[in-house]
Amino acid sequence: xxxxxxxxxxxxxxxxxxxxxxxxxxxxxxxxxxxxxxxxxxxxxxxxxxxxxxxxxxxxxxxxxxxxxxxxxxxxxxxxxxxxxxxxxxxxxxxxxxxxxxxxxxxxxxxxxxxxxxxxxxxxxxxxxxxxxxxxxxxxxxxxxxx
Amino acid sequence: xxxxxxxxxxxxxxxxxxxxxxxxxxxxxxxxxxxxxxxxxxxxxxxxxxxxxxxxxxxxxxxxxxxxxxxxxxxxxxxxxxxxxxxxxxxxxxxxxxxxxxxxxxxxxxxxxxxxxxxxxxxxxxxxxxxxxxxxxxxxxxxxxxxxxxxxxxxxxxxxxxxxxxxxx
Numbered sequence: 307x308x309x310x311x312x313x314x315x316x317x318x319x320x321x322x323x324x325x326x327x328x329x330x331x332x333x334x335x336x337x338x339x340x341x342x343x344x345x346x347x348x349x350x351x352x353x354x355x356x357x358x359x360x361x362x363x364x365x366x367x368x369x370x371x372x373x374x375x376x377x378x379x380x381x382x383x384x385x386x387x388x389x390x391x392x393x394x395x396x397x398x399x400x401x402x403x404x405x406x407x408x409x410x411x412x413x414x415x416x417x418x419x420x421x422x423x424x425x426x427x428x429x430x431x432x433x434x435x436x437x438x439x440x441x442x443x444x445x446x447x448x449x450x451x452x453x
Numbered sequence: 454x455x456x457x458x459x460x461x462x463x464x465x466x467x468x469x470x471x472x473x474x475x476x477x478x479x480x481x482x483x484x485x486x487x488x489x490x491x492x493x494x495x496x497x498x499x500x501x502x503x504x505x506x507x508x509x510x511x512x513x514x515x516x517x518x519x520x521x522x523x524x525x526x527x528x529x530x531x532x533x534x535x536x537x538x539x540x541x542x543x544x545x546x547x548x549x550x551x552x553x554x555x556x557x558x559x560x561x562x563x564x565x566x567x568x569x570x571x572x573x574x575x576x577x578x579x580x581x582x583x584x585x586x587x588x589x590x591x592x593x594x595x596x597x598x599x600x601x602x603x604x605x606x607x608x609x610x611x612x613x614x615x616x617x618x619x620x621x622x
Binding site: 334335336337338341345346352355356357360361363364365367368369372380381382384385452 | 471474479482485487490497499501503504532534535550580582583
């Protein structure tokens with residue numbers, strides 16, 4: 307890879323790592339709140355909500371850590387891309403149904419602040435997905451433990 | 454030795470079994486998640502409380518139709534946007550994520566009803582279960598959660614109200 311591609315991969319890796327770590331710490335620490343967010347989408351059977359939300363939260367934090375360290379970057383980026391494709395689909399679905407509830411993607415910093423599920427969320431996730439897909443294709447070697 | 458070059462360059466990439474590493478990541482996530490929830494006080498159980506200890510009664514299609522004929526009040530537990538687009542005729546809106554704000558406004562209407570039937574959108578039934586559990590906690594005795602979502606209720610013959618063109622409903 308050329309130096310500019312390596313630099314782009316490093317930037318993409320740190321960006322996606324930051325997004326996943328920021329998004330996941332609250333989901334991991336307060337699993338009940340995230341499970342309620344997952345259940346709101348009304349897409350999976352009620353009995354599976356807790357298990358799915360717990361695994362998803364821990365997947366995000368592990369992927370964020372792996373991308374930050376540059377550990378098995380290609381595999382981590384492949385998982386990140388798969389998750390982001392799923393999240394983008396959820397946002398599109400919410401946009402079509404006109405949901406408007408808090409997507410549960412990121413912690414709200416201010417009381418009442420929320421990230422509404424819908425078209426803007428889909429556009430945002432597509433941006434993250436572009437970075438993750440680049441990484442899955444070109445993981446790069448700069449500042450990584452094992453690309 | 455170009456130490457800086459090695460640090461910046463990272464380990465020379467050797468192919469690894471991508472699928473196996475992806476599977477290992479998933480197993481690690483499952484192990485981490487389940488361990489955390491088992492050991493930490495804020496951990497959640499395998500099943501949501503609405504399933505572990507439901508305080509509402511589940512109503513099948515025939516029972517929902519019978520309750521409808523007896524004048525039960527239908528409670529729509531979906532989000533406000535979905536309610537505005539289409540709902541059962543006569544249903545009131547009590548979204549699962551706005552219980553504290555909306556319930557005080559609806560309390561007198563709910564108290565006047567002989568029975569309450571809560572319905573949601575599709576597979577999960579979570580919003581309806583959460584609202585059903587909440588209503589039981591408020592002291593309502595005759596609270597039923599429909600096993601069937603709005604689409605199925607409409608197919609069974611219950612009348613729906615849709616948003617008219619121009620955003621009016």
